[in-house]
Amino acid sequence: HAKRQGRDRSTLFDSEIQMTARSRFALESELRETLKTNGLDVFYQPIMDRTGTQLESAEALVRWKHPQRGWLSPIEFLDVARSAGLMYELGACVLKNVCAHWRQAKDQNTPLPTISVNLSAEQVLVPELPELVREICKNQDMPVSALQFEVTEDSIQGDFSGIGRILEQLVEAGAELAIDDFGTGYSSLSRLKTLPFSRIKIDRSFINNLPDDDNDCAITLSIIGLARGLGLSVVAEGVESEAHEAWLFEKGCDYLQGYRYSKPLPYSDFISRYCSR
Numbered sequence: 001h002a003k004r005q006g007r008d009r010s011t012l013f014d015s016e017i018q019m020t021a022r023s024r025f026a027l028e029s030e031l032r033e034t035l036k037t038n039g040l041d042v043f044y045q046p047i048m049d050r051t052g053t054q055l056e057s058a059e060a061l062v063r064w065k066h067p068q069r070g071w072l073s074p075i076e077f078l079d080v081a082r083s084a085g086l087m088y089e090l091g092a093c094v095l096k097n098v099c100a101h102w103r104q105a106k107d108q109n110t111p112l113p114t115i116s117v118n119l120s121a122e123q124v125l126v127p128e129l130p131e132l133v134r135e136i137c138k139n140q141d142m143p144v145s146a147l148q149f150e151v152t153e154d155s156i157q158g159d160f161s162g163i164g165r166i167l168e169q170l171v172e173a174g175a176e177l178a179i180d181d182f183g184t185g186y187s188s189l190s191r192l193k194t195l196p197f198s199r200i201k202i203d204r205s206f207i208n209n210l211p212d213d214d215n216d217c218a219i220t221l222s223i224i225g226l227a228r229g230l231g232l233s234v235v236a237e238g239v240e241s242e243a244h245e246a247w248l249f250e251k252g253c254d255y256l257q258g259y260r261y262s263k264p265l266p267y268s269d270f271i272s273r274y275c276s277r
């Protein structure tokens with residue numbers, strides 16, 4: 001796994017040096033403009049029950065339809081947003097668009113399931129975040145309990161008490177909290193216990209080589225056991241094959257997410273495939 005991470009990192013680095021300073025600057029100012037009009041889009045990926053047949057919830061994943069470059073995925077612009085100090089605004093834009101979709105779906109009688117929204121490290125450091133969430137939901141007459149939030153282990157590393165308070169306020173407002181990409185970051189297990197998480201998402205790097213890789217089997221099995229022991233639910237990310245699904249079902253994983261079911265879909269495609277009767 002260390003090797004795989006190393007490779008990801010160098011790929012990221014290569015694409016970064018390929019992107020000239022000039023085009024990076026252009027992308028930054030275009031992103032700034034786009035955020036002014038909430039111009040980013042959100043795609044939805046289904047999260048299925050343990051049998052892989054029933055929709056449980058959906059993860060909202062940001063996309064950018066760039067006028068010249070076409071659809072951009074987060075890996076192509078989150079770095080730019082981060083270094084430009086735009087992550088809080090980007091997160092607000094995603095939330096506004098998710099809540100507008102939720103309302104539209106409700107009004108059209110094709111209600112969305114619980115939506116899981118990724119929060120950045122930058123967002124969970126801002127004391128006003130819970131108020132922002134409440135306000136954006138209120139504007140759409142939407143209960144905060146229709147949302148779930150995902151934070152990575154690395155996002156909850158520093159300033160423990162401040163972040164803890166912000167996360168608790170989100171939970172008090174009604175949202176559930178999941179720890180994302182579990183097993184790849186640098187947090188301690190005690191934070192799972194002390195922060196108000198109700199769900200663990202197993203990183204897809206552990207799921208990839210199931211059931212052939214003994215180490216990945218052992219790690220995944222122990223994360224499922226950890227979740228069970230702590231009374232948390234557990235989701236496997238990156239479920240791509242029938243073999244993944246069968247193994248995870250047998251080991252008692254609660255929910256499944258991955259290309260086996262669907263790639264992230266534009267709102268209207270998601271609605272017609274999963275929310276229409």
Ligand code: C2E
Nearest residue numbers: 061062073074094118119120238239240257258259260264
């Ligand atoms: P993540 O939160 O772990 O999201 C899951 C990523 O895995 C998504 O990539 C999804 O398309 C991809 N994925 C899902 N199933 C499979 C599969 O079976 N196989 C493979 N190979 N990949 C799969 P995406 O949409 O490119 O997002 C990448 C990351 O960008 C996310 O990882 C998340 O960390 C970040 N991100 C996405 N949207 C947002 C957002 O609105 N706010 C913030 N702060 N971060 C976001």
Ligand code: MG
Nearest residue numbers: 059118150180
């Ligand atoms: Mg996520």
Ligand code: MG
Nearest residue numbers: 180181201237
């Ligand atoms: Mg994840």
Ligand code: MG
Nearest residue numbers: 181203204237
């Ligand atoms: Mg991941």
